[in-house]
Amino acid sequence: xxxxxxxxxxxxMCIGCGLCExxxxxxxxxxxxxxxxxxxxxxxxxxxxxxxxxVEACPGAVAExxxxxxxxxxxxxxxxxxxxxxxxxxxxxxxxxATGGVLTALxxxxxxxxxxxxxxxxxxxxxxxxxxxxxxxxxxxxxRASTGSRYGPTAPLAGxxxxxxxxxxxxxxxxxxxxxxxxxxxxxxxxxxxxxxxxLALVCGGQSRLSKSQAVLDEFDLDEDDLALFRYRGxxxxxxxxxxxxxxxxxxxxxxxxxxxxxxxxxxTRCKFCPDALGEAADVAAADIWPGGAPxxxxxxxxxxxxxxxxxxxxxxxxxxxxxxxxGGPITTGEFDDFQPHQVRKKEALAARYQGLADSGxxxxxxxxxxxxxxxxxxxxxxxxxxxAGASRxxxxxx
Ligand SMILES: Cc1cc2nc3c(=O)[nH]c(=O)nc-3n(C[C@H](O)[C@H](O)[C@H](O)COP(=O)(O)OP(=O)(O)OC[C@H]3O[C@@H](n4cnc5c(N)ncnc54)[C@H](O)[C@@H]3O)c2cc1C
Ligand code: SF4
Ligand code: SF4
Numbered sequence: 001x002x003x004x005x006x007x008x009x010x011x012x013m014c015i016g017c018g019l020c021e022x023x024x025x026x027x028x029x030x031x032x033x034x035x036x037x038x039x040x041x042x043x044x045x046x047x048x049x050x051x052x053x054x055v056e057a058c059p060g061a062v063a064e065x066x067x068x069x070x071x072x073x074x075x076x077x078x079x080x081x082x083x084x085x086x087x088x089x090x091x092x093x094x095x096x097x098a099t100g101g102v103l104t105a106l107x108x109x110x111x112x113x114x115x116x117x118x119x120x121x122x123x124x125x126x127x128x129x130x131x132x133x134x135x136x137x138x139x140x141x142x143x144r145a146s147t148g149s150r151y152g153p154t155a156p157l158a159g160x161x162x163x164x165x166x167x168x169x170x171x172x173x174x175x176x177x178x179x180x181x182x183x184x185x186x187x188x189x190x191x192x193x194x195x196x197x198x199x200l201a202l203v204c205g206g207q208s209r210l211s212k213s214q215a216v217l218d219e220f221d222l223d224e225d226d227l228a229l230f231r232y233r234g235x236x237x238x239x240x241x242x243x244x245x246x247x248x249x250x251x252x253x254x255x256x257x258x259x260x261x262x263x264x265x266x267x268x269t270r271c272k273f274c275p276d277a278l279g280e281a282a283d284v285a286a287a288d289i290w291p292g293g294a295p296x297x298x299x300x301x302x303x304x305x306x307x308x309x310x311x312x313x314x315x316x317x318x319x320x321x322x323x324x325x326x327x328g329g330p331i332t333t334g335e336f337d338d339f340q341p342h343q344v345r346k347k348e349a350l351a352a353r354y355q356g357l358a359d360s361g362x363x364x365x366x367x368x369x370x371x372x373x374x375x376x377x378x379x380x381x382x383x384x385x386x387x388x389a390g391a392s393r394x395x396x397x398x399x
């Protein structure tokens with residue numbers, strides 16, 4: 001089955017990464033749909049050459065691991081050099097960040113040491129703090145100002161053309177699907193590997209549509225125009241979801257209150273079929289490490305890191321020497337399975353889900369080096385058929 005961007009958008013396999021805007025020179029813009037997703041608009045507004053480049057990199061079409069020689073490998077966690085507990089050396093960075101501040105600390109260190117000239121990542125839109133936008137941070141302070149997880153729609157790769165056009169080495173901090181697209185783009189644009197020299201990922205359970213954030217406002221009877229702050233987590237680990245209004249009122253929910261009802265997560269379709277939520281195209285991926293997969297309270301902030309490349313290993317070692325990162329003990333793949341049981345279950349279900357997509361005429365994501373078939377063989381036939389039928393029903397609704 002051959003993909004076009006219009007088909008990918010029509011079947012809801014677009015995650016809204018923003019590459020469509022970057023590769024069309026901004027002619028096609030990322031726009032918020034009524035369902036609360038960022039999508040390229042118009043989805044059929046590309047030249048033949050742009051379309052050809054896009055379908056080779058779009059996360060709705062393709063996902064590929066970036067693997068270096070000499071790594072260990074695990075069927076679920078992929079190729080890695082080391083796995084360890086880690087957190088930011090600066091207690092304030094650690095406190096403000098989503099988890100332990102590893103990604104912020106590594107981004108700041110990469111700038112501090114001149115390894116890169118800027119960091120492409122995302123942060124709250126100052127005009128509309130519930131929404132997110134791509135950010136180019138040229139200073140460690142700027143990286144720190146956009147610390148924390150943004151659970152709603154974000155399009156970090158809408159900034160990719162601006163980043164590459166600078167002709168300077170840069171780091172990117174983004175979701176695994178975004179970094180997969182960056183890696184695939186490197187096949188057609190040699191500037192990607194030349195300039196985008198550090199790639200840092202957050203391990204990702206799924207991106208909610210904006211409706212998830214809107215539900216928080218509805219609960220507090222607030223309008224989006226009233227907002228001065230919408231912080232999804234951080235200021236503790238996991239920290240509260242904090243909302244502040246322009247007239248100084250404050251509201252909050254705990255992380256467990258925010259996520260207790262899975263029916264209200266309103267996660268993007270692509271996330272249900274995500275073949276790499278673990279950052280296999282990253283130099284370093286950072287995760288939460290709550291036993292069993294959910295917090296039981298607040299703590300000081302502990303990330304699990306998966307170091308996948310020599311560049312990632314070098315950056316981590318340098319940050320540790322500088323005191324900007326602290327390493328705890330090593331983590332085994334078995335421990336990571338316990339920290340992220342939802343990721344293990346999804347990986348094992350994907351082969352069946354892809355079969356279900358194909359049954360209903362929706363082109364599955366083409367995966368390279370992600371072991372989807374191997375992991376799919378772990379499912380017993382009854383479970384496989386259940387996942388396949390569920391995906392087929394879901395896909396039928398997408399037409
Ligand atoms: C949508 C989403 C789902 C997640 N699901 C899981 C999960 O299932 N399991 C798990 O272990 N961890 C998950 N996380 C990751 C977790 O919340 C932390 O981000 C991660 O542990 C890194 O922590 P940190 O303290 O090092 O990050 P920080 O130091 O706070 O840095 C976060 C960095 O990520 C960037 N960023 C934030 N949100 C986004 C976004 N939506 N897209 C692109 N870049 C972004 C920011 O710009 C910032 O630079 C998820 C995060 C997000 C945004
Ligand atoms: S996932 Fe990215 S590249 Fe693919 S259609 Fe959506 S915005 Fe475009
Ligand atoms: S689950 Fe996968 S597709 Fe969804 S936002 Fe995370 S990395 Fe992207």
